[in-house]
Amino acid sequence: MSDSYDQISQQLKSRHRKSTRLKYMSMGALALAGAFLLIFFADMLSKGLPAFKQAMINIEINYTEDAASNGRAAVDQDLSTIISRSVVRVIPLEMRNDPSLLGTTVQRWVLASANVDQYLKGNPVRGLDDEEKARIDRLVEDGRVEMQFNAGFFSRGDSKMPELAGIMSAVVGTVMTMIVTLGIAFPIGVMTAVYLEEFAPDNKLTQLIEININNLAAIPSILFGLLGLAIFINFFGVPRSTPLVGGMTLALMTLPVIIISTRTALRSVPESIRHAAFGVGCSRWQVVKDHVLPLAMPGIMTGSIIGLAQAMGETAPLIIVGMVAFIPDVTASFTQAATVMPAQVFTWSGEPSRAFVEKTAGGIIVLLAVLISLNAAAVLLRKKFERRW
């Protein structure tokens, strides 16, 4: 008898050990997921934060006769290789616009070339020889080369010169595209949800629509791009690469998200409110318009914001409809070629130059900041207005 007691307690010990092992294994899995997230953010920040700093050089610009035709003549020959090409390029134009500049000399902070920027950030650079590096070091000691906040990154459009490339045109493109997306998806999504939840008879057609919406939510996004290309662009002739076609494509993708969350919000409004409204003689539409929808609004807004954030991060369908264009100028038009933030990130990630890796990560930080604040707004909204009935 005592033997079997020992056996059983031995067994029990190992069984409990197994139980604890499962606990720690599952805890480890969650910790692993958290670690991925941490590594990811640390990696993005370490790669992208330098993009918000930009090397600037204080140089003397001589607006001489020669400079009117050849901008290079305006600056010291030694410096002309380490400042951004864009600086000398605009000098003739400046002089044409303001003839009084001729013969004057101006001391000014200008953009350094991407190589100098990378050199000062401690990255390996191929484009600079030792002499130039020494010259840069001297200039740093004199205080004539400085790292300054890269305001241009937020105010300029795309460029092939890394030091000049900014995210502004992509931001504007994103805003335009999202206006189209939300303008289409929000009313149609809410109307569909209201119809299905409050009006639709429970018949085969309604069931078909429901199954269909659930399926749409799980269809790969790239197929929406193929739809946009074949139907919107080739059939309806919507201009390619524009916020209009991009927004319409994304609207179809966002639609199921908005419909599903709106239906959940409508369903959480208690029946007693509908009964009370019916009781005083309201029609179905009056019940919905005056009572159910206002009460469900916070939930609907939360769902729409989440749908918007999803659409904002989407790239694949936009590539198919051509929204990966190179857009150097900031234009706010629905029918002109535009790019969006994730597409800009994609374009930059394809550039071979080392400086663009930094730009890409910088763009990613901006994109993530926008998305996280949108999601945080949705969570706050839900917390603030959530009502338990």
Added chain:
Amino acid sequence: MHAQPDQYAWFAVVSTAGPAILLSALGAFVMLLLGSEIPTFSLLLLSLAVALVGLGVGMKFIRSDFHARRAIESVILWVLAGAATISILTTLGILISIIGEAINFFQIHSFWNFITGTTWAPGNSFLAAAGRGDGSGAEFGSVPLFAGTFMITAIAMAVAVPIGLLSAIYMAEFAPARVRSVAKPMLEVLAGIPTVVYGFFAAITVAPFIVRLADSVGLDASFNNALAPGIVMGIMIIPFISSLSDDVINAVPDSMRQGSLALGMTKGETIRDVVIPAALPGVISASLLGMSRALGETMIVVMAAGMRPNLTINPLEEMTTVTVRIVAAMTGDLEFDSAETLSAFALGLVLFVVTLSLNLVSVIMIRRFRNKYRVNNL
């Protein structure tokens, strides 16, 4: 209640604007569809005339015994139902656009070769579309593309299913409420990161790391290896699996746990032998959803996987996927009706069919689970 002044006003608006808007929309659509030119000005004039007639007819209706509310609401009902059909139209649109072009493709290249061929070489097919050359030498055998897709999906699932499921078990069964309230949003952040960002992470950070790792054990890895996009895609899918599994495990009735514990099972045994088997349909459903997402994922593989079709089982080699080839075909400077562009639609069709069937199976599984335990909030 059903004959208020504002309801009469709305009735007047609907009767005036409704037919006019319908007419102009119809006109615009006919113009677009048939290409026939209807002068915009006369269309506008006609719409205005119709609006006037509508107003007149509407005014005739307005009498003290006329129920304006009922009239507007039938219009509203139609508008709402119309909005609901847009989702159906979207699916139809996807089907028509993909199938239409895919049929064009299969008229040029045989369906059988597409399904069973092992060489994907679009080659000079664009010259044939431009009327030069006969496009010979172009081969569209999709097997290597699907092999690559399934390889990367398999790697992703190998990462996502264990981590996702175990995280869900921890959150549902072990974690104190405080940990849960932190862990759930944390996993949601993973789901909210745009795929293009994951792609950059895979290409710039993970792939070189894997190459160095492989180097240190004497293996030769390509910078476009399949492992990097696979792992990163797995990270992306974790929240899809963990969140649904968490819900399902929570929905398993407590009486089952109590019964098991009362029989002397340990907590671990209860989870392994009672809770998980009960929740299995839901877990499988979550995994299938995650899988369909991995199959259709585009940006991660476009940025981190290779372009060259390669039939291999070595995940350290470069391989390409269906979605990569779709993007490649769509972004090249090709004629729209060249075989390569059309092939993208054929690939899209297969992708659509595969993901659709995965979704349907997943829906059926979750419904079975719901019916078994009468859970309503799944």
